[in-house]
Amino acid sequence: MAKIPVFVLSGFLGSGKTTLLLRLLEECSRRHLKPAVLMNELGSTDTDGAIISNDRKEQVVEKLLDGCICCNKKGEVVASIEKLLLQKPDVIFIELTGVANPEEVADSLTEPQFIDRLSLQQVITLLDAENVLDYNSIFEADRNLVETVKRQTEVADLLVINKIDLVDSTRITKINKILRKQNNKAEICFTNYSEIDLDPVLKSIQQKRPRQEIRVTFNKKSQEGKQEKHEHKKSYSRIQTISLPIPQPIREKEIEKFLKKYKSSILRAKGYIPLAGKNQTYLMQHVVKRTSWEPTTYTGQHYLVVIGIDLNKEELTTQWKKVMQCQAPLVN
Numbered sequence: 419m420a421k422i423p424v425f426v427l428s429g430f431l432g433s434g435k436t437t438l439l440l441r442l443l444e445e446c447s448r449r450h451l452k453p454a455v456l457m458n459e460l461g462s463t464d465t466d467g468a469i470i471s472n473d474r475k476e477q478v479v480e481k482l483l484d485g486c487i488c489c490n491k492k493g494e495v496v497a498s499i500e501k502l503l504l505q506k507p508d509v510i511f512i513e514l515t516g517v518a519n520p521e522e523v524a525d526s527l528t529e530p531q532f533i534d535r536l537s538l539q540q541v542i543t544l545l546d547a548e549n550v551l552d553y554n555s556i557f558e559a560d561r562n563l564v565e566t567v568k569r570q571t572e573v574a575d576l577l578v579i580n581k582i583d584l585v586d587s588t589r590i591t592k593i594n595k596i597l598r599k600q601n602n603k604a605e606i607c608f609t610n611y612s613e614i615d616l617d618p619v620l621k622s623i624q625q626k627r628p629r630q631e632i633r634v635t636f637n638k639k640s641q642e643g644k645q646e647k648h649e650h651k652k653s654y655s656r657i658q659t660i661s662l663p664i665p666q667p668i669r670e671k672e673i674e675k676f677l678k679k680y681k682s683s684i685l686r687a688k689g690y691i692p693l694a695g696k697n698q699t700y701l702m703q704h705v706v707k708r709t710s711w712e713p714t715t716y717t718g719q720h721y722l723v724v725i726g727i728d729l730n731k732e733e734l735t736t737q738w739k740k741v742m743q744c745q746a747p748l749v750n
């Protein structure tokens with residue numbers, strides 16, 4: 419029986435993983451392939467899952483929320499993949515959290531029950547061209563995280579330098595040079611909105627010719643000088659998540675003011691937000707210092723999820739309540 423190819427989408431928070439996943443799903447649909455998706459979110463809210471499901475309601479998706487797939491959620495990965503396999507997909511995409519080490523997930527794919535059924539096709543790591551060079555100084559306080567982000571690059575088969583619309587050519591050259599030192603085997607491509615050429619990525623699925631298996635290539639890299647299975651090291655230690663409820667419409671500038679106030683600790687924020695005066699829910703995406711808004715047809719609970727280093731959750735909650743108290747009451 420042919421093994422089902424698995425693609426792992428890795429990369430730091432906000433680098434463009436979900437954007438790429440949406441493109442891959444679109445392309446699968448065009449090629450009449452049946453994909454299945456395992457998504458992982460650090461927070462208890464499921465923004466990315468809602469984006470995926472909003473686009474295609476029939477999508478086979480398993481979600482692991484409120485923790486990292488390579489740390490406290492690792493034990494649940496096997497059960498989630500088993501559920502996906504019941505749907506007999508042609509391909510599986512696993513989107514990691516931005517702070518996950520792909521090696522840990524690769525390990526799960528080599529569990530005895532998967533050996534004859536799954537084949538890791540590629541680890542694709544996305545990098546945010548605008549912020550990648552600043553990561554070391556941003557995460558100085560979290561050595562585990564520095565190591566994790568480095569491993570995301572080192573173990574990738576394909577490195578996608580995304581968001582080049584936000585940087586100049588000098589920066590691109592610099593990033594290329596640094597990445598080549600960290601990983602001299604991976605293909606590197608530069609793009610916007612994760613628009614890579616999907617033909618070489620998906621071609622092998624149609625041909626049913628998986629590339630070398632993970633146990634041969636990947637584990638070799640991760641287990642040099644170690645026991646048969648490498649010991650799990652926590653992939654981050656100071657990253658926290660908080661989900662803030664939004665019971666009534668709020669002004670765009672109030673959210674942006676709030677994010678700016680805590681900019682030294684907030685790395686990523688996203689949420690479904692009812693904007694005052696617009697009579698519609700917007701998907702808000704914030705990466706380091708950029709915020710974007712997109713109208714949606716989302717009908718679930720409204721919230722803002724904030725991810726950062728050493729977040730003072732108590733203060734954020736108190737300040738958020740104050741912000742909400744100043745908003746106009748809900749008018750239908």
Ligand SMILES: Nc1nc2c(ncn2[C@@H]2O[C@H](COP(=O)(O)OP(=O)(O)OP(=O)(O)O)[C@@H](O)[C@H]2O)c(=O)[nH]1
Pocket residue numbers: 429430431432433434435436437438466515516580581582583584609610611612686703704705710
């Ligand atoms: N300017 C610009 N924005 C981009 C590009 N690619 C993605 N974005 C935006 O960056 C934000 C984050 O993109 P996502 O695809 O959600 O990133 P992610 O890696 O899945 O984020 P997390 O799941 O939170 O780690 C979204 O608002 C995207 O629209 C790009 O090439 N240029």
